[in-house]
Amino acid sequence: MQDLLIRGGRPWGGAITDLAVRKGRIAELGAELPARPGDEVVDAGGCLILPGLVDAHAHIDKTLWGTPWHPHQAGPSLMDKIANERRVLATLGLSPERQSARLLRRMLACGTTHVRSHVDVGPEVGLAHLHGVQAMAEQHREAIDVEIVAFPQTGVMIRPGTLELLEQAVREGARVIGGLDPIGVDRDPKGQLDGIFAIAERHGCGIDIHLHDRGELGAVTVEMIAERTRSLGLAGKVAISHAFCLGSVEPARLDGLIALLRENDIAIMTHAPSGPTPFPPVRLLHERGVRLFTGSDGVRDTWSPLNNGDMLERAYLIAYRNGFRDDPGLELALHMATYGGAQLMGAPRYGLALGSDADLVLVEAETAAEAVAMHPLRRLVLKRGRVVARAGQCLLPDGD
Numbered sequence: 001m002q003d004l005l006i007r008g009g010r011p012w013g014g015a016i017t018d019l020a021v022r023k024g025r026i027a028e029l030g031a032e033l034p035a036r037p038g039d040e041v042v043d044a045g046g047c048l049i050l051p052g053l054v055d056a057h058a059h060i061d062k063t064l065w066g067t068p069w070h071p072h073q074a075g076p077s078l079m080d081k082i083a084n085e086r087r088v089l090a091t092l093g094l095s096p097e098r099q100s101a102r103l104l105r106r107m108l109a110c111g112t113t114h115v116r117s118h119v120d121v122g123p124e125v126g127l128a129h130l131h132g133v134q135a136m137a138e139q140h141r142e143a144i145d146v147e148i149v150a151f152p153q154t155g156v157m158i159r160p161g162t163l164e165l166l167e168q169a170v171r172e173g174a175r176v177i178g179g180l181d182p183i184g185v186d187r188d189p190k191g192q193l194d195g196i197f198a199i200a201e202r203h204g205c206g207i208d209i210h211l212h213d214r215g216e217l218g219a220v221t222v223e224m225i226a227e228r229t230r231s232l233g234l235a236g237k238v239a240i241s242h243a244f245c246l247g248s249v250e251p252a253r254l255d256g257l258i259a260l261l262r263e264n265d266i267a268i269m270t271h272a273p274s275g276p277t278p279f280p281p282v283r284l285l286h287e288r289g290v291r292l293f294t295g296s297d298g299v300r301d302t303w304s305p306l307n308n309g310d311m312l313e314r315a316y317l318i319a320y321r322n323g324f325r326d327d328p329g330l331e332l333a334l335h336m337a338t339y340g341g342a343q344l345m346g347a348p349r350y351g352l353a354l355g356s357d358a359d360l361v362l363v364e365a366e367t368a369a370e371a372v373a374m375h376p377l378r379r380l381v382l383k384r385g386r387v388v389a390r391a392g393q394c395l396l397p398d399g400d
Contacts (some may be wrong), residue, residue, distance in 0.1 A: 052113025052359030054341030057295025096132030218245025226374030
């Protein structure tokens with residue numbers, strides 16, 4: 001841990017100021033702060049200073065990052081993609097620990113300091129992916145915060161024994177329990193949701209459910225999730241990822257769903273999916289008081305070769321797909337990739353205020369909006385005051 005004095009930066013695009021880092025936290029903000037003996041002095045040159053980027057929806061255990069190029073071969077449906085993933089991963093025999101470490105280095109180089117990753121748990125893989133990512137997270141605990149979601153990628157009720165494995169994963173350290181399309185995949189929404197919520201109630205963990213079902217199927221699922229959130233007093237601990245249905249129902253139906261999300265403090269994730277896939281109306285949800293966050297989703301995996309773990313680029317894609325051109329819209333997209341994800345993860349001392357952890361990113365831009373629009377190279381990345389990346393290059397030892 002190195003004490004630093006960052007001269008002439010723009011915290012979130014504000015006035016040029018100096019920022020002093022002492023013992024891993026932001027200790028001073030002001031003009032012409034004096035350097036202390038032993039300080040590393042960094043000339044920010046008017047660069048933007050952001051809090052560490054937050055990738056709050058990733059699948060780091062299944063990335064193909066760092067391996068030879070693998071042509072995309074999955075079919076169009078959700079179940080096609082799941083089946084193809086199972087085949088490819090079984091053939092390649094990759095290590096979740098090694099692959100997640102490879103992707104983590106890329107994320108750090110891009111300024112990400114917090115990750116929530118959905119890690120596969122199920123009868124075919126048991127808890128192997130969980131244990132692999134846990135080992136990686138422990139090894140890199142000084143460089144990045146990793147929160148693990150126990151995720152039933154192949155379904156819950158259609159795979160007997162999955163609920164028991166999910167509960168065991170929570171006992172062994174997963175902080176969040178996941179779900180997957182209770183209607184579209186399991187065709188038993190009551191069984192899946194009752195099982196998942198019961199585990200959360202017993203262990204006090206959070207819930208994050210993948211919901212790809214569109215239209216009325218998805219809308220009914222949102223209602224069922226909200227009902228259980230309310231009845232079990234889990235407001236603020238539940239998230240719905242993707243929520244395509246919020247972009248594919250009539251306005252009056254959407255109004256009712258938004259009210260349920262707000263009343264039960266259920267957070268929504270969108271990564272701005274490609275193509276014709278519907279997605280939640282970001283600005284409307286924000287204006288109605290719904291908490292929003294984002295993430296890379298899968299990064300160069302069997303689902304898609306396109307995502308690359310850069311959360312400034314992800315904010316750009318959110319802005320692009322939502323048609324944001326104004327600065328408030330661009331900043332909203334960035335907020336989802338910073339404060340929105342940090343709040344979801346319950347990150348203590350996150351931000352740019354005095355006393356916050358010095359999880360910081362220097363970006364060659366003047367404003368937050370410009371950083372989203374241009375998503376330029378990250379000049380410097382700090383994790384609790386430790387320099388972990390410079391000029392777009394991760395400084396951690398290469399474990400390969």
